Amino acid sequence: MKFKTKVKKPEEQITPKKYTGGTLATQIVMTVLAILFLLPIFMVFNYSFKTKKELYLTSALTLPSSLQFENYKKAFVKLDLSTTFTNTFVYTALSVLILAFLCGMTAWAIARCKGKFFKFSYIYFLVGILIPYQALFLPIYIIGYRLHLTNTRYGIIFMYVATGISFGVFLMTSFMSTVPTELEEAARIDGCSVFKTYFRVVLPLLKPAMATLIIMQSFQIWNDYLLASLYVSKKNLKTLTVVIQSLFSSQTSDYTTAMAAIVISVLPIAVLFLSLQKYFIKGMTVGAVKG
Numbered sequence: 001m002k003f004k005t006k007v008k009k010p011e012e013q014i015t016p017k018k019y020t021g022g023t024l025a026t027q028i029v030m031t032v033l034a035i036l037f038l039l040p041i042f043m044v045f046n047y048s049f050k051t052k053k054e055l056y057l058t059s060a061l062t063l064p065s066s067l068q069f070e071n072y073k074k075a076f077v078k079l080d081l082s083t084t085f086t087n088t089f090v091y092t093a094l095s096v097l098i099l100a101f102l103c104g105m106t107a108w109a110i111a112r113c114k115g116k117f118f119k120f121s122y123i124y125f126l127v128g129i130l131i132p133y134q135a136l137f138l139p140i141y142i143i144g145y146r147l148h149l150t151n152t153r154y155g156i157i158f159m160y161v162a163t164g165i166s167f168g169v170f171l172m173t174s175f176m177s178t179v180p181t182e183l184e185e186a187a188r189i190d191g192c193s194v195f196k197t198y199f200r201v202v203l204p205l206l207k208p209a210m211a212t213l214i215i216m217q218s219f220q221i222w223n224d225y226l227l228a229s230l231y232v233s234k235k236n237l238k239t240l241t242v243v244i245q246s247l248f249s250s251q252t253s254d255y256t257t258a259m260a261a262i263v264i265s266v267l268p269i270a271v272l273f274l275s276l277q278k279y280f281i282k283g284m285t286v287g288a289v290k291g
Helices: 021-047 051-055 070-078 081-112 116-130 131-147 152-178 182-187 194-205 207-222 226-231 239-243 255-275 277-289
Strands: none
Touching: 021 116, 021 226, 021 255, 051 255, 070 081, 081 116, 081 152, 116 152, 116 255, 131 226, 131 255, 152 207, 152 226, 182 277, 194 226, 194 239, 194 255, 207 226, 239 255, 255 277
8 A cells, every 4th residue: 555645835835934023123122131231241351351551541342452361360369269269169069069958858848748847847948038148147147156157167058058948948849849749659669768769760850950959059159248258257268259359448459350350250150050051941941830
């Protein structure tokens, strides 16, 4: 038996859609907005290669006459970036890892257990989002001082975890409702324990939510100034943002070196975002559609 394939006539073939007025206007607006968002980044990057004379005599959009890589060398030495960069990386990495570990398991328990205790716990974490930690600086510092957590690495990591866990649990709980329970039931029938079910079945399905949590908390912790300046006063424990701020004091100002330091501090977060971008977008869209 032979099958005949029907060849479409030229007029029946699918033709690409033409731009409408609304689509073109939307693209123009989005292009202008993208330029406006990229403009400050270009200005910082441009200033980091200028001399001090060019900084004051030329506009922000004028390219430097020659690339001053000396600014980056000054930033590395003047701000002791080998120490401050390491401190910031350690604080961020450990805090985010602890948050991802705790928030994932807590959200799984809240989403799967229907008892009053778990409902109250979820409301408790939601209340934590409504109160910004900036408004609680005094009690946070008093607690940290009495527990001997100030001027210690584990102290500031503990505070970052405590101030970020509310949002993490909320985000992971919203995403957890999209994870099918049938896979967990099948794992239990096969003899998996609670921990095996979570780490081997549930956790691999949480990659988009985990990536979203890691990126957002990394942005928050890496760029934090208030909590880091409150909890740390020792020079060997300070973070990048605290040290960079010293270049903008009223007595002395070295803007070209400061801009070079800002560029250096942005690079790790930019690499992290580009690495987890596809998971981040998926996690944000899934959580928004079904939560």
